[in-house]
Amino acid sequence: xxxxxxxxxxxxxxxxxxxxxxxxxxxxxxxxxxxxxxxxxxxxxxxxxxxxxxxxxxxxxxxxxxxxxxxxxxxxxxxxxxxxxxxxxxxxxxxxxxxxxxxxxxxxxxx
Numbered sequence: 001x002x003x004x005x006x007x008x009x010x011x012x013x014x015x016x017x018x019x020x021x022x023x024x025x026x027x028x029x030x031x032x033x034x035x036x037x038x039x040x041x042x043x044x045x046x047x048x049x050x051x052x053x054x055x056x057x058x059x060x061x062x063x064x065x066x067x068x069x070x071x072x073x074x075x076x077x078x079x080x081x082x083x084x085x086x087x088x089x090x091x092x093x094x095x096x097x098x099x100x101x102x103x104x105x106x107x108x109x110x111x
Contacts, residue, residue: 003055003061004053004055005050005052005053005055005063006050008053008055008061008062008063008079008081009048009050009063009065009079011061011081011086011087011089012045012063012079012081012089013045013046013048013089014087015081015086015087015088015089016042016045016089018087020087020088020089021042021088021089021090021091022088022089022090022091023038023090023091024090024091024092024093026092026093027090027091027092027093027094030093030094030095031094033095034075034094034095034096036069036075036094036095036096037070038091040069040070041067041069041075041077041091041094042091043070044067044068044069044075044077045065045067045077045079047067047068048065048066048067048077049065049066049067049107050063050064050065050066051063051064051065051066051076051106051107051108052064057080058083059080059082059083060080060081060082060083060084060085061080061081061083062078062079062080062081062092063078063079063080064076064077064078065077065078065079066105066106066107067094073096074096074097074106075094075095075096075097076094076095076096076097076106077091077093077094078091078092078093078094079091079092080092
């Protein structure tokens, strides 16, 4: 049965709660580029909102979440779980969404 976005988010949150979380090399580069810190992105998982879910992604289920940084600014975080595993949760990338690409709430791509 295909995982729903809600189930993927809950799994990622459970991994984070158990300390089973990591950041990809690409993720660290993107965090630095947007002056974000890994810990603040992890902390924002508790109030994450699903923007897009990718349950059939070849490397494992993943999702794009709308979260907040430590100052309350909105960010996007792409999270995944390696295929065939329950954990760890992997922060693939996080960035400040571009208002030219996203709607005013950063939850839908502009046409």
